[in-house]
Amino acid sequence: MSKPKIATTWLEACAGCHMSFLDIDEKIVDLLAQVELTSTPITDIKEIPEVEVGVISGALGNEEEAHIARKMREKCKILIAWGDCAVFGGINCLRNFMEKDAVLQEAYTNTVSTVNPEGIIPGEELPKLLHHAIPIDHQVKVDVYVPGCPPDPETILYVFQEILQGRIPKVPVDMMRYD
Amino acid sequence: MENITTRTIEVNPVTRIEGHGKITVHLNDDGTVDKAHFNVTQFRGFEVFTRGRDFREMPVITPRICGICPVSHHLASAKACDAILGVEITPSASKLRELMHMGQFIQSHALSFFHLSSPDILFGFDADPAIRNIAGVAQKYPELAILGISMRKYGQEIIKTLGSKKVHPWHSIPGGVNRSLKLDERDEMLQGMPTLKLKLKDTIELVKKYLEEHADLAKKFATLESSYLGLVKEGFLELYDGDIRLRSPRGRITDQFSSKDYYKYIGEHVESWSYLKFPFYRPLGFPHGSYRVGPLGRVNACDDISTPEASAELANFRSMTEDGVVHYTLYYHYARLIEILYAFERAEELLNDPDIMGSDLRVSSREINREGIGVIEAPRGTLFHHYQVDEKGAIEKVNLIVATGNNNYAMNKGVEMVAKENIRGTEVKESVLNSMEHVIRCYDPCLSCSTHAVGKMPLQVTIVDPRGEEVRTIQKD
C-alpha cells in the first residue's frame, strides 16, 4: 500500500491541537515516514489535494473557515474532528451569547488602548464572520470525534495508528477527555 | 478609490506561521507594486465574551487564545489577578512561575526556529516546497530535526511537570501557584540540560555562519530602522517581570515606564483590512511611534543579559553593527537562539535556588481592587492583560495587547519592501512569495494570539489589478 495522504487544518482554533500532535516528540519521525503530509499549517502546500485522511481542529467562525471545512470534506475519505473546538465549538462559543457586531464594536473601538477616532471596524479584504461560532459537524459530516482541549498526544498517536492499520478509529473511553 | 488604479496579488494561506493570514499585493498600471498588506483574517472576541465572568477564571480561559504560548497568557493573567487581589506573591511562587516561563521560551523558540524557519535556511527560499518543511529537515538533517524535537520536549516537560499538561497547563492561581516542585523532578530537569545547551551552541554557530555567508541578503532583507520595546530589570533583559523600555533606532533610550502605566504610553491603531491592530508609542503617534518586539526587540532594548554565556553571545551579536543596534530582520533568528541560551541558564539558576523547593505557595486576600494589569514577555513579544472588575470580582472590561500585534506595522512594511523590490506585473516567482512569507516567519507571529480577538494564519497572495479585479491568487503548491 502506498503511504496514506493526510491533510490537516486549523480553523477557529488556538493551534494547541496541532501542538499536541507535535508533543508525540520523537515518534513523529516514525509517523512521518509512514504517512504523507500534504497541506498542513507546517508545510507549504496550500491547496488541499485528494487525501485519505482530513483532520480539522477548531470551530467555524467565519465564511472562509466554513468553506475550508467543506473543501476538506470533499477531498478526504475519513474526516476527523480534532479537539473540543472542532467537536463542539469549544471556547469560541462564548461569543455566541453576544451580538456579533457588538463584539466587534467593543474590540475595535472601545478597549482602553484603542485609538480609533473614525470608528473603523475591520472587514475589507477579510472573510465575513458567521453569526455564531459552531462545531464543524453543523456544516459537514464527521467520521471520527477526538475531544480534549487539546487531545493528549497519546490519543492522537492512537488515532493515527488505527488509521494505519486500516481501521476507522474510535477513541476508547479511557482516552476520552473533555476539558 | 485606489483600487481603481491598482491590481492586486494575494498569497493565501501564509504557511509555517502560527495562525491564519494572507498577503494582498496591489499593483499599479505599469505592473509595479503600489502597496502590500499582510491581512490577519480571524476574529475571536476574547475581550468581550469574558465579560461577567469571575476574574479568577481568567488564567484558565485566556490560554485558549493560543496553544503555542498558553503559558504567557496563563502567567500574564495570573499577574493581573494578583494585582486585583492586591498581593505580592511569595518568592517560591514567583520563581516557580518563572521556571515554567523558561520552559515555554525553550519550547516555543525551538518550534519557531527548528520546525518552522530552519527549512528556509537549510534549503533556501527557492527550494522545492515539497521538502521545505520539518519532514524534509528530518530526512536530510536528522540530527538537527531531532535536536529541535528534544529541545521542544525539554521545555514542554517542565511545563507539564508543574501544570500537568503540556498545552493549556494549570499551575498559576491568583495569589500564587497550586503545586510545588519535587526533588526528583528538579534533578531530572537539571540533568537534561547540559547536552542540550552544548548542542544549542552548535546551532548558534550554524546560524552565524549562515548570516555571514549571506551577509548581503541579511543586510537588505526587510531591514527596518525601527524602535525596539521590551521589559528590562536594572537594565538587563527580563522575561517575567520588569519595566517597559523603548529604545530608539539610533540606540538612545526613548522612554522607560512601569508596566502598570502601559496604557498611558501605548495606543492601538485600527485599519479596515486587518483584524490585527497596530500598537504604537503614543507620544510619537502612528505610524511614527511603531516599534518592534520579540527576540530582536528585547536584545536591542536591554543593556545586557544577566547570565554569562548569553551575555557573551550578545556581545558578539552587537559587534555586527557600529552602534550595537541591529536592524536586520533575519537576525531575529540569531536573537531567538541567544534567548534560548538565556532561558537554559536562567532555568539552571532557578533550579539551584533554595526558594524553588519552597512550600509557601499562595498568599490569600479578601481585597478586590477594581483593576489589575499583568505584563510579561511572551516568546513573540510584550504581552499585556488588563482587567477591570466590579466589587464582587466579575469582569467588566478587558484589554489585551498581544505580543505579535506589536510587530504588525513592521511585518506589513517588510512584506511591502520585498514586494516592491521583486514584483513587476502578475508573473511572480514562487520563491518571491516564499520570501514575503519568510519576512512574516522572522517575526514568528502567532496570529491565534494576536487576534484573540483574532487568530489564524496560513498564507495566500492575491494580486489585484488597477480596476480592483483579482488577477491571480497564488496558492503555493
Ligand code: SF4
Ligand atoms: S480544542 Fe483547545 S487546544 Fe484545540 S484548538 Fe480549541 S482551544 Fe485550542
